[in-house]
Amino acid sequence: MRLPLTRRVVAEALGTFFLLAAVVGSGVMAERLANGNTAIALLANTAATGAALVALIISFGPMSGAHFNPVVTLAFASRHALAWRDVSFYVLAQLMGAFLGVIAANLMFGLPAILLSQHSRTGLAQLTSEFIATFGLVSVILAASRAHVAVVAIAVGAYISAAYWFTASTSFANPAVTAARCLSDTFSGIRPADAPGFVLAQIAGGFAATMLFKWLIPDEDQNRGE
Numbered sequence: 346m347r348l349p350l351t352r353r354v355v356a357e358a359l360g361t362f363f364l365l366a367a368v369v370g371s372g373v374m375a376e377r378l379a380n381g382n383t384a385i386a387l388l389a390n391t392a393a394t395g396a397a398l399v400a401l402i403i404s405f406g407p408m409s410g411a412h413f414n415p416v417v418t419l420a421f422a423s424r425h426a427l428a429w430r431d432v433s434f435y436v437l438a439q440l441m442g443a444f445l446g447v448i449a450a451n452l453m454f455g456l457p458a459i460l461l462s463q464h465s466r467t468g469l470a471q472l473t474s475e476f477i478a479t480f481g482l483v484s485v486i487l488a489a490s491r492a493h494v495a496v497v498a499i500a501v502g503a504y505i506s507a508a509y510w511f512t513a514s515t516s517f518a519n520p521a522v523t524a525a526r527c528l529s530d531t532f533s534g535i536r537p538a539d540a541p542g543f544v545l546a547q548i549a550g551g552f553a554a555t556m557l558f559k560w561l562i563p564d565e566d567q568n569r570g571e
Contacts, residue, residue, distance in 0.1 A: 348408055354434045356409035358442035360401045364413050365446025365525050366453075367397035372533035373454045386532055387509065395506035402498035411494075414519040415439055416551030420483050423555050424564040426490075436521075443525035451529055462527050462534030466514060471539075472546045474512035479550030481508060482518045487558040520544045 348356075371393030372386070379386035405411040410427065412418045415436045421427045427435070448458045482504060489500040508516035517523045517535070523544055527537045535543065 350431055350434060353409040353431075354438040356405045357412060357435055358438040358445075360405040360409070360411055361413045361439045361442030361521060362446040362449070363401055364394075364397055365443045365522065366450045368394050368522065369447050369450035369526065369529050369531060369533050370453055373450065373456070373529075373531050376532040377454075387515065390533065391506050391509040394509070395502040398505055399498045399502035402501055403495055406494035406497065409435075411498075413439060413442075413521070414482075415521055416479055416483060416519065416547055417486060420487065420551055420555040420558075424487075424559070426564070439521040440524065443521040444528065447525045447528045451531075456529070456531070459528050460530045462530045462536055464530065464532075464534040464536060466535045466539045467542070470513045472514075472542050474514035475517060475543050475546035476550040476553075478508045478512045478514065478516040478518040479547040480554045481550075482516075483551045483554035484558065487554065487562065491562075514543070517543055518547060518550075520547055523547065 368390070372390045375386040375389035375393075379389070401413070402411040405413075410421065412421065412435060418427065418432055418435045418439070422429050422432050451458055451460065482501070485500050485504045486497065489497045492500075505516060505518070508518065517526070520543075523535060523540050526533055526535050527540050528534075
């Protein structure tokens with residue numbers, strides 16, 4: 346985390362790029378090979394996403410923290426683990442990397458670079474799922490963050506893999522991922538009209554987890570003030 350901001354931002358963009366390429370690309374491949382079996386397609390998509398998260402967090406964690414997620418960036422900034430002046434650069438890098446990752450996945454499978462999704466993901470169950478998925482993700486990251494980066498990577502990869510299956514929304518849990526997945530009308534896409542609700546639920550879930558962990562595991566500044 347002591348690298349110059351430019352290098353950290355590039356690492357965030359590159360890591361998020363590969364994450365979205367993995368999520369969307371594996372979704373396309375799974376859908377094409379599953380012959381209409383949605384459960385098999387989701388299982389394949391889950392395995393690829395979880396594996397990619399572990400690899401990417403281990404690789405980019407020492408460079409940028411491997412947030413790949415605006416909600417995670419805000420959580421770490423609120424705990425003084427990231428300067429607030431760096432937050433906007435991180436978020437922009439995550440969004441840019443996510444959009445380019447989806448475009449790359451579309452192109453790799455012979456699809457239009459940008460094709461707005463028609464995949465409906467709406468309703469209270471979906472929004473509740475996103476709140477819980479993001480609450481859990483931020484909780485796992487903050488609880489594991491005192492450990493070695495490899496432990497964090499395994500914890501996050503395992504959690505997201507599980508959350509694909511225990512949430513009705515298949516656990517987007519990331520505003521950058523949500524926005525980018527609007528650009529692919531494939532297995533992993535989401536209609537642009539449904540994205541704002543997902544993002545609000547994710548922000549709420551991340552905020553709730555951050556506030557809880559300020560009490561459960563006080564940050565260094567809080568400890569100094571006690």
